[in-house]
Amino acid sequence: MSRPAFTLPPWLAHALRAQRGPVPWSAVVRGALAAGPLLLTAVLAGRTSAGVVAAIAAMLAGINDRPGSRRASVKRLGVPALAGAGGLLVGTYAGQHIGAVPLTLLLTGVGLVAGAVSAVGPVASGAGTQLLVACAIGAGMPLPETGWQRALLYLAGAGWLLALRLVLPTRGASVGDYRFDGERDAVAAVYEAVAELLDATGTSQATARRAALTAALDHAQDALAGPRLRRYASSAAERHLHAQYAAALPLAEAATALAWAGDAVPARAAEGPRRLAAAVRGSTHTGPLPAPARSAPALRALDDALLHAADAFDRGGDARRLHARRRTATSVLRTAFGSGGREYGLRVALGFGVAAAVAQALHHAHWYGQHTHWYWLPATAVFLIKPDLGPLVSRVLCRAAGTVLGAVIFAGLAAVVPRPAGLVAIVALCGALIPAATRHFAAQTAVVTVLVLALVMVGGEPQASWSRIGETLLACGIVLLVGHLPMPGQRGGTVRARLVRAVDAAHAYLAHVLTDEDDRAGRWALRREAYRALAEARAAIDLAAAELPALARHAEGTDEVAAVVERLVDTTTACAVHLDDTGRLTPGHRRRLAELLDELTERRARAGLTAKEAPRLPLAV
Incomplete structure (x- = not known):
């Protein structure tokens, strides 16, 4: 009798899995030309603290510097940078003018808003992350610049990387307009x-x-x-x-x-x-x-x-913009304040707020000693508490392992490199490594840890590797606790909200195919929306399935609903093509659509999903 093959639990397998693909050499070049040169220019000009702020902004922008078009990068890099500058401005003035308890309450409120907005999509999530990280840095990082100066320096650092993205040609692109x-x-x-x-x-x-x-x-x-x-x-x-x-x-x-x-x-x-x-x-x-x-x-x-x-x-053909996918302000607000946004916002607010409260308590505790970098704790919690960055336990394991590795590496480098030239070189090297390291959260954490510790030393503070490890492990414990606390309402809100959107998009696509045969452009746009919403729902379901069983169970039954939606959209596409050719559906098409709509209704009821009513099949088709 053969033994069953051993398989890793999903939460551990996800932590060990890395993205594949070619090295983004163009992004590597941009990273090398971003944080390091900015810091070097500031050091030579005698404005080291200004260079530290600009380098932090360039580093965070580098994390968002993913493959894609130049014009799309304006939003992907620019919107989070604007949010980060705003967070730095708010955090700086709050840290200078209000006490520990009001500051903690303010950070918690900002976390609630940033978390809810993060449910809208990847760009909004990046903006929420930079808003919270910059807010914590502004409140706790000792810098001589005023709040508005810090915000401008932050925009300059991110803007420099964005300018490199827009101006420099992509490696290997040698035909047409680069x-x-x-x-x-x-x-x-x-x-x-x-x-x-x-x-x-x-x-x-x-x-x-x-x-x-x-x-x-x-x-x-x-x-x-x-x-x-x-x-x-x-x-x-x-x-x-x-x-x-x-x-x-x-x-x-x-x-x-x-x-x-x-x-x-x-x-x-x-x-x-x-x-x-x-x-x-x-x-x-x-x-x-x-x-x-x-x-x-x-x-x-x-x-x-x-x-x-x-x-x-x-x-040249017809260049009508059939691909446009614009969300109105109403739909954005509906997503942010819907079930997914509420759960997301509460989770982020609680994790960020608790981390800030613990950090403030340690900062003012005489028995703890000098706690200069208290802002590290809430800033670290941001990356750990954001659900779209991976399953909870996977994030925690990767963050802890990456921080320890990065801190040990930096401790060894700091003992031998000259200052500040060697530290500036480390910042430039890490900036170049970030685009390649983003394929695994632990690797990205290790590179960012080395870069941040180098910036701290360039700013005149002592070597802080071991403090960084302690702060990270404490943040991991806080986030693990907060992530498993019960929340008001139904859990798995993000998964369910995206799945409901996919169901509604599939219904809209089917209704259009059955009632408006002449509007092909509209049909293709609805088809795109249906498949895109389904892909987003699938991604959220896969993420939830890789959580610990205590969290994964809240998404039970959603995968079966997504499978039926996928078959429904595929069948609708086949019906659309057949209607174009013959003007009528076969009995087999009608029977298959009716079966899928019935099955979808049943699966939705089992999973507790509410969506718009399915379109009725007209007898004429």
């Missing part, structure tokens, strides 16, 4: 994902390839959604990229319908999307495209989409 290399790569990846889905049609890999296509479309959608000087695309190159992205949407729809049918397609079907991907990357014409057989509605739709794409590539 300003749009991120957009070109993102759009080309969509066509490649379409080709891979066509290759996988009829195999067990089709579902995974369809998910990869969704991820590619999401990335391209974000890459093309950056700020513009005018309402419409501001250059011929940009308009062409918009047209190429728009041309990919019907291709993705046809490929999804073919994958839903489950029948293998001719091998040459994938050649067209691959040639389109090469044309995007090389800014060239597509040349002749191989047409697939036209024996089924989805194959005919694929053929028509290829012809449309060829025209869009050669002439």
Whole structure:
């Protein structure tokens, strides 16, 4: 009898898992040119404290410097930087003018707001993180600059990295306008994902390839959604990229319908999307495209989409912004103050507030001794308490291990490097390593720990490696306790809120397909929203599943709901393609839709989800 294979529990497996992918060399170069040179310039000018603030801002911006387009990076780096500058301003004046108890209450209130806003999305989460970290630093870090000077220095540090992101060419980008290399790569990846889905049609890999296509479309959608000087695309190159992205949407729809049918397609079907991907990357014409057989509605739709794409590539096509995904102020507030935002905000406020209270108590305790860096404790708690940064235990384990490793490394370096030149070199080296270290939380923590300790010493304070370890372990204990405390309302609010949004988006997409056959642009936009909302829900469910059982149980049943939603959206896509070709649905399509809607209603009831009522199937379809 064979023994069952040993598997690690999800919470431990997640802590050991690292992201894969090529080293982001362009971001590494930007990191090397950011915090280190800023600090060196300030030291040479005799304004070391100003350089420390700017370097901290550049470091936090470097953590957000992820692959993508230049214009999208304006929001991804700029919005958190503005929030951080505001937090530094508030924290500085609060720390100088109010006592320990009011300061703790103020930090707790800021944590409540920042946590609720963080539920809106990745950029809002980054803004919430920088707001809280900068608020704690402003309240506790002894610096000669006034509050408004610190805020301006913070903006200058983050703005310097953003300027590098906008100006420096990307490594390996040698064709076309280098300003749009991120957009070109993102759009080309969509066509490649379409080709891979066509290759996988009829195999067990089709579902995974369809998910990869969704991820590619999401990335391209974000890459093309950056700020513009005018309402419409501001250059011929940009308009062409918009047209190429728009041309990919019907291709993705046809490929999804073919994958839903489950029948293998001719091998040459994938050649067209691959040639389109090469044309995007090389800014060239597509040349002749191989047409697939036209024996089924989805194959005919694929053929028509290829012809449309060829025209869009050669002439520029219709650059309507079908990809735009804008959240109104109402929807943002609904997310922030909904069940997910409330739970998120309460958890962050409690963790940040308790850490600040403990830090203040230790700071004023005569028996504890001098506690100069009390702000480290709440600042560390921010990264540990944010649920979107990974499962709770995984965050704690990685943070503790990374801090210990980074502190030990710095203690060894500090004993041998010259000051301040050696410390400035360490800051520059760590700035370069941050983009590569972001693939694992422990590695990122180790690099940031070394960088922060170097900044502290450059500022004139003694070596603080062992204090840093103590503060981090104390923060880990606080966050573990707070993370498992019962909260008012239903737990798993973030997961449920995102899943409800996915269900509602799937219903809206289905209703449009069944009632408005002529508005294809609207259909593609709703399809994008449905798949994107589903991907966000899936990510939240996977994160919750990697928690300890005491927390993971609150998301039980949500994975089954997401699986039904996925099948419903796939089936709706297949129905849309069939309606385009024949004008009517087959009895098999109607039966499958009815079964999925019934199953979804049942699964939602079991999981305790409330969403908008499902659309009724009209008899005419």
